[in-house]
Amino acid sequence: YSRAGNTTHSGNVHAIQDDEKFSYGTAGFRFKSEKLPFIVFRCAYVASLRARQLNSAIGVMITASHNPSCDNGVKLVDPSGDMLNEQWEIYATEVVNATDAELPAAVRALEKQISVGKTQLSRVVCGMDTRCSGPCLMNAARAGAALFNVQFDDIGVVSTPMLHYAVKAFNEPKFAEPTHDGYYSAIADSFKKLYEITEEPKDSRYQPKVIVDCANGVGAPRFRNLLERIPSSLLEVEFRNESEELNQGCGADFVKISQKLPANFSPTAAEPKCASFDGDADRLMYFRAKASENSESNDAELFDGDKIAVLIVTYIREQLKDYENSTPMERLRLGIVQTAYANGSSTRYIREKLGIEPIIVPTGVKHLHEAASEFDIGIYFEANGHGTVVFSEIFDRIIRRTPTESLPLRRLALFSRVINETVGDAFADLLAVEAVLRHYGWSMDDWAEKLYRDVPNVQIKVPVIDRSIFKTTNAEQTLVKPVGIQKMIDTDVAKYNNSRAFIRPSGTENIVRVYAEADTVENTLQLGKSLEQVVL
Ligand code: 16G
Ligand code: ZN
Incomplete structure (x- = not known):
């Protein structure tokens, strides 16, 4: 796995010149897949060092998200399921950029710099999306982690959020079981319990059915697995774009940027409620065919990350009222974080109608996540559909771990477990949105009309x-x-x-x-x- 001997998944040597430099960006390292074997190898080695430093599980995710299938990428995940610490992004960049001749010295310097504590809990947990270059890169990761003798867990084909969830679960056994099943059942069970204690309004227009565009990615098999645990009478999902060309003319990114229906969705058929995942299922976009005189028009009306955020914050605020009325002294701080891409109407609505001043941060999940973590309940969404809600320890103590008769607070506790707080998760977010729409008895029309309207x-x-x-x-x-x-x-x-x-x-x-x-x-x-x- 040297630069000179870098070998692609089809077995060809694709040497990387010494002067070709790479940098750990917002999406980790992401390039044409043939460049990645030596990068993944070195990244897994860096992950193993980090694992030894913290005596914890560290994640390695092999994916290029919404990029075409010929690309791939690698991203490291810190112990609590967060994005990698920034200093370590620099280490990763240095190790990847070393020439073959420089590598041993670079590695020795790094090993000297970090102090290694106890190591019995250190491990590297690695997942990949459905790209055909994935298995070869998984092998590269295994070899990289082996250099430093750190246990390696291959968790196979998973969505990016499942990998984040598994890393947190390895490090905090009380959080969940670190397996696919542990993830599915934690989320599905919370959804079912929340369903039970939510009474749908009498005049409800809610439809328990969604048509999902899987971007021909990992969402198809893994969301099917999750839904095996949820009766279809509670939620019926019709799958589209399951096994053709990854991200081609479909997926959350395509729908957001083009504002068009994805492939295999027709403007004429009655398809009232649709949603789109991206290739690694960490983004969610709701949409429907846009009403138009032109029956050939493929225009989509979007219910994007901003619409999802406002829906969720409205719900959380309502559940929280009960707590605020009974305990006026100890307030839980509720915040919402957006980026410059948030539709101006959503920002105005949050400020003026909800009375919350939105925090605007630079693009990239780590900035949103960090800002949201300042609150007891921090909601963050990028307009492109990536987002989640994070909860503080105070929230955990007061809402999740204090028994209560209050239905709103029990709902809030369950809602916080449907959500994947480690990172934006298309599956968990879809279930959260459905739970809220049902709670209000809302159709797509209601969702479109009762909150705010996007400015063009x-x-x-x-x-x-x-x-x-x-x-x-x-x-x-x-x-x-x-x-x-x-x-x-x-x-x-x-x-x-x-x-x-x-x-x-x-x-x-x-x-x-x-x-x-x-x-x-x-x-x-x-x-x-x-x-x-x-x-x-
Ligand atoms: C990455 C980011 C995403 C951001 C996008 C912006 C993560 C996990 N992902 O995909 O949050 O919206 O980059 O891309 O941080 P851009 O810089 O090309 O606009
Ligand atoms: Zn993604």
Whole structure:
């Protein structure tokens, strides 16, 4: 697994030049799959060091999420199921970037730097998505972990959130059993119990049926396994896009960016409630066919991460009232975290109607997760459908572990266990959304009308030669470099009503992203186009 001997899953040597450098980005290392064997090998070794340092389980996830099937990637997971510590991202980058000749010295230096405590609990837990390069990379990971004699657990084909969950479960046995079954039953059992103590309103318009676009990824087999534990009378799921080309014309990312129906969804058929996973099932997007005179139109009406977040926060706040009324002194702090991509209407609604000041942070789960962890109940969602709710120890003590007669508080405790608090999880989030819609007796129409309406928005990808010249501040909403561009953005934005826009470099692709909102669809597209010209 050296750079020189890097061998692809089809058995060809694909040497990596010494001067080719890589960096641990928002998605870990993610490239064409042929580059990955030596990277995964070295990352698993770094994971084993981290495991020995903390005497804990560390996760390695092999996935490239919504990217095409020829890509793959690797990402490390810290003991509590969180993203890897930042200093260790730097170590991982250094180890991967060492030449074959430099590697032994780099490794010795690192081994000297970290102090190793007891080691009997140290292990590397590795999962992969459905890509055909996965098994070869799993072998690379096993070999990397073996260098330092750390136990290696191959948990097979899993969604990214299942791997995060398993890592936490290995480290905190009370949390759940660290197996596929442990994950399925913890979530499904909580969903069923929550169902039992939730009374659907008499005039309910809720439909217990969802059509799910699996992006031809890991969501198909694993969500089927989870649903085996939930009777179809409680929730019926129809599966689409299970085994064709991964992420091709489908999946949560496709639906969000294109605002179109995914492959195999027809605009004419009665498909009232649909949802889309991404390739590794850590993102969820609800949608339905957009009402239109043109029966050929493939436009989708989105119920994205913002809509899901607002739905969930509305529910949690309502359940929490009971507690606040009975214990006015000890408040639980409820917070909500978004990024600049959150639809302006959602941010305004949260601020003005719910009376909560949303926190805006830079793109990337680790920023959202960290900010949400400041609260007793921290809800975070990216507009692209990645999000979850995190709970503090105080919440755990007061809500989960204190017996109560209060139905709202019992519901809240169960809801917190349906949610996968380690990371955004398409399966858990879908079950959480269904539980809330049923609680309110809501149809998709109700969900669309009773909260807020999106302002029109557009996202454009602009290819650039070097995205590193673009520098932002103010949670990515202001460009400080190249000098002068922000002024041009401001001038364009000022021409429209209710408008907002920003340009930021992607953290995952060699492009910059333009985001624009305005009062009408036409104006939004115009604003987007003119901003594209600013970058080109
Ligand atoms: C990664 C991030 C996701 C973010 C996306 C933005 C994680 C686990 N994933 O997929 O949260 O929305 O990158 O990509 O952090 P971009 O920088 O290309 O816009
Ligand atoms: Zn993903």
